[in-house]
Amino acid sequence: MKKKLLNAFIPALIVSIASSAVLANITMDERTIPTPVGISSEMANVIEKRVHPPVMPVPESTEAWLAFQSQFNMAGIELAQKGMDRLGVTYEAKSYAGVDTFFVTPKELSPEYQGKWLIHLHGGAFVFGGGESALREAAWIAGGLGAQVISIDYRKPPLHPFPAALEDTVAVWKELMKTQKPEATAIFGTSAGGNLTLATVLKLQQMGLPTPGAIYAGTPVTDLKLTSDSWYTMKGLDPLGQREGLIQATIDLYADGEGLANPLLSPIYAEIEDFPPTLFLTGTRDLLLSDTVRMHRLLRSADVETLLHVYDGQSHADYMAGLLADVPESDDAIREIGLFFNKHLK
Amino acid sequence: MKKKLLNAFIPALIVSIASSAVLANITMDERTIPTPVGISSEMANVIEKRVHPPVMPVPESTEAWLAFQSQFNMAGIELAQKGMDRLGVTYEAKSYAGVDTFFVTPKELSPEYQGKWLIHLHGGAFVFGGGESALREAAWIAGGLGAQVISIDYRKPPLHPFPAALEDTVAVWKELMKTQKPEATAIFGTSAGGNLTLATVLKLQQMGLPTPGAIYAGTPVTDLKLTSDSWYTMKGLDPLGQREGLIQATIDLYADGEGLANPLLSPIYAEIEDFPPTLFLTGTRDLLLSDTVRMHRLLRSADVETLLHVYDGQSHADYMAGLLADVPESDDAIREIGLFFNKHLK
Structure with a gap:
């Protein structure tokens, strides 16, 4: 047995420092991944029964984007309606501060959310997920927490790139702050909605406005500039697909030429001094696992009150099942969000 | 564009429930993984320069295991000595409560650790990592925190399988409790040492003995019975290797015929009512990512005070670099451990 092998085995990390071989790129062999053992039978059912979509083409004109966007949202609208029926959640479409919103009401309002509205920013890669399809996460949270939610149908590309979405979220925030205290208010969202949640806080800080009492950022995309590790490691395992192609195109469409290192686009590049208490959710099979844990560490480095919950075997936003x-696992996520909001919202 | 594709794309998780296609196993294609973008240049250097060892054969006799174990530990002893020199940490080998231990002392003792000893349980797949090679993590923590550490060189297979290690850890605990309060004492360890840290607490609870004020379980193996997801997903990316072969053999050697669902072997099967505050560390490229996050969730489900920190791009125990x-990232881990111990140790 050569000493080099012995060295490399258990203390691989430590030996490496003295090693001279360079292996910047690591090749992972093809593999077959069984259903995780560490999940509920219900979540296993979700994972086993879904279809992984093929790579989809990038629309080549504004018209093609608009048509694609509209088709996309139709599927989400149907799911949102099913979910609202199941959870007994209702909504009303309103123009609020000049912005399209949905005011979402649970069947039963929990005592801690009486007279209080939470703000929801939907996901969908900055381009998709608008209209009533925004109501999926809003309904899940409204029903799960027994809370009233304002879901913002913020303006989106291709017609309204950055910073239109943030202008809308800030406008709604300012309007709501006329009748509700910031420390009593949470903002939340998943994926691109998690990005916008973080970016909205950064924008409010830039403007010298008060910030929310707590936020929940579900598996947020935090680095639009560089491709975080889990986009490579989880490719093909997470049904979200891949960054190359359509998703990168949505990012470019959203940024519209603005530098991607702008923290309002990529919150991971923010200089954090203080920040509201932040809850992160993600999964071990999530393409945005790396984006999420990087942001968690950035906030921790500034001593922000922040919690990270990682669900085994879950791909992007599976907790919303x-x-x-x-x-x-969804009930557990609701419980964690509820505990976090109850602890931090005044 | 077929509706099925639209459905499956953004809300893949949600559509899946209604889908009829079954895909229990997912095939991940071969891929090349570049150095993560979300890590320091120093950690990138660690990752890029190390050699991934080939699969090693399983020893076929007690004598072969003993020889392998001894060779293995030699490499670790050398690294421990280098680390102690670098950090100015010293140690003394002692028999304490009839158990082989190392009393590890930092160059400078921090005020909060005056007159207080922390207990360390080393890693090494239950079989390796003994003798002075145990001092790697002990020295890192002693030097990093400025704390005195008793590192237990617990008995190991092939001569001493389960429950010998736990008998040793409990014996040291009971002896130390004659001069130190349990709520002022932490137990910690990584990998198999994380498993033993958790199992020692469960054993103390079974015996009706007081438990530590806090524990830190670094990327612990918590399920010896079933193979958690990240053993599949991270195979070939984490230089630790694979579960099949040598590592599974060390588990079998350690369990020695005891049922692997025994929580003292696999803490994930424990029924948790209360548990000391527990800090978990792991990485997004860690073969034990799933074991770690599963245990974090188990403790959370019982309302235990527990924190999870996941380092981007790190494989098994890389934080110890x-x-x-x-x-x-190592400084950050030390900082998190220190904050956690300071908060919870009385």
């Missing part, structure tokens, strides 16, 4: 079925 | 070099 509770919209359409009873899934223990 | 600070033993031999200045690595910001």
Whole structure:
């Protein structure tokens, strides 16, 4: 047995420092991944039964983007309606501060959310997920927490790139602050909605406005400039697909030429001094696992009160499965969000 | 564009419930993984320069295991010595409560650790990492925190399988409790040492003995019975290697016929009612990512005070690289451990 092998085995990390071989790129072999053992049968059912979509083409004109966007949202609208029926959640479309919004109301309002509205920013790669399809996460949270939610149908590309979405979220925030205290208010969202949640806080700080009492950022994309590790490691395992192609195109469409290192686009590049208490959710099979844990560490480095919950075997935003079925991990996520909001919202 | 594709794209998780296609196993294609963008240049240096060892054969006799074990530990002893020199940490080998231990002392004792000893349980797949090679993590923590550490060189297979190690850890605990309060004492360890840290607490609870004020379980193996997801997803990316073969053999050697669902072997099967505050560390490229996050969730489900920190791009126990070099992520881990101990140790 050569000493080099011995060295490399258990203390691989430590030996490496003295090693001279360079292996910047690591090749991972093809593999077959069984259903995770560490998840509920209900979540296993979700994972086993879904279809992984093929790579989809990038629309080549504004018209093609608009048509694609509209088709996309139709599927989400149907799911949102099913979820709202299941959870007994209702909504009203309103123009609020000049912005399209949905005011979402649970069947039963929990005592801690009486007279209080939470703000929701939907996901969908900055381009998709608008209209009533925004109501999927809003309904899941409204029903799960027993809370009233304002879901912002912020303006989106291709017609309204950055910073239109943030202008809308800030406008709604300012309007709501006329009747509600910031420390009593949470903003939340998943994926691009997690990005916008973080970016909205940064924008409010830039403007010298008060910030929310707590936020929940579900598996947020935090680095639009560089491709975080899990985009490579989880490719093909997470049904979200891949960054190359359509998703990168949505990022470019959203940024519209603005430098991607702008923290309002990529919150990971923010200089954090203080920040509201932040809850992060993600999964071990999530393409945005790396984006999420990087942001968690950035906030921790500034001593922000922040919690990270990582669900085993879950791909992008799988914790939201509770919209359409009873899934223990979804109940657990709701419980964590509720505990966090109850602790930090005044 | 077929509706099925639209459905499956953004809300893949949600559509899946209604889908009829079954894909229990997912095939991940071969891929090349570049150095993560979300890490320090120092950690990138660690990752890029190390050699991934080939699969090693399983020893076929007690004598072969003993020889392998001894060779293995030699490499670790050398690294421990380098680390202790670098950090100015010293040690004394002692028999304490009839158990082989190392009393590890930092160059400078921090005020909060005056008159207080922390207990360390080393890693090494239950079989390796003994003798002075145990001092790697002990030295890193002693030097990093400025704390005195008793590192237990617990008995190991092939001569001493389960429950010998736990008998040793409990014996040391009971002896130390004659001069130190449990709520002022932390137990910690990484990998198999994380498993033993968790199992020692469970054993103390079974015996009706007081438990530590806080524990830190670094990327612990918590499920010896079933193979958690990240053993599949991270295979070939984490230089630790693979579960099949040598590592599974060490598990079998350690369990020695005891059922692997015994929580003292696999803490994930414990029924948790209360548990000391627990800090978990792991990485997004860690073969034990799933074991770690599963245990974090189990403790959370019982309302235990527990924090999870996941380092981007790190494989198994990479956070410990600070033993031999200045690595910001290692400093960050030390900072988190220190904050956690300071908060919870009385």
